[in-house]
Amino acid sequence: MDKKALFDKWVSFTTSVHQVTHELTQNAKSDSITPVQYNILEYITVSQPVTPSEISDCQHISMPNTSRELKKLSEKDLIEKLSDTEDRRKQYIRLSKEGETMMNEAFAIVESRFQSRIRNASKEDIEDIERAMDILQTKLFY
Amino acid sequence: MDKKALFDKWVSFTTSVHQVTHELTQNAKSDSITPVQYNILEYITVSQPVTPSEISDCQHISMPNTSRELKKLSEKDLIEKLSDTEDRRKQYIRLSKEGETMMNEAFAIVESRFQSRIRNASKEDIEDIERAMDILQTKLFY
DNA sequence: CTACTTACTTATCATTTGATAACAAAACTA
């Protein structure tokens, strides 16, 4: 297989990943937050504590818009802001108790859908899947 | 590894896929179309000819909004609408010459970024990547 | 032929998102 064919395969593969991700995550989030807010919360969940700048960089949202959305999340009591004691310009963002509860619920829905998707997979299948994800994450999606 | 751990790995994996996809595709599209319009064109590109209903289903856009965006793409001469001769309610959407040119340019940018990402991969790496994508597409992202 | 369904369109409205300018406060640097 030449490199052009590998690219085509990559296109098809990523399309499938996006498709399935959408299936598993749709309607999992609470209606009280917007899609962008959910993405931010998801990022905070796996990376906390994070600064607004990091959120801005990783989620590709401008600082003013990041600040606005964080303010809204804060007003909804889903996150907490802590000032860095060293550099008082910086803030550390964490999920609040409520935010954690909300994200746990969302993740539980997604996980149950995920588990039912692999319900019929054999032990060998699971190991194959695991290995394949490791390979791709190391060699392609680093 | 238990199934919970596999789920965690899946979360991390899909996050990476989305991250890298974003890197490779950012600014590849023409400024004259919106992100949603690009997604629609991308779908048409790989699946043409398609009906508005199929676009609506697969891209998760309501029929009224799909219709609106297709109208805009049509006004920009990027797509062509053909009525089905059998069932005259149906339409078949295809890229126009201009639409193809635009999508070819976008894909060329993405592909060159993709190729430079795997520039350092050995022949074995390429084969591993290829196999891993096959496995995941068959067993997980079907 | 009538009623119902399907495929798509038009119009309208509210919300979300993205972009920009202007600002403030803290930290760094020469």
Next chain:
DNA sequence: TAGTTTTGTTATCAAATGATAAGTAAGTAG
């Protein structure tokens, strides 16, 4: 200390997106 950079905020505006109601035209079923 004066000027610069970093980090974040506020305000404002335009564009993109999502949702809904109402309508048309073609096909289908009784």
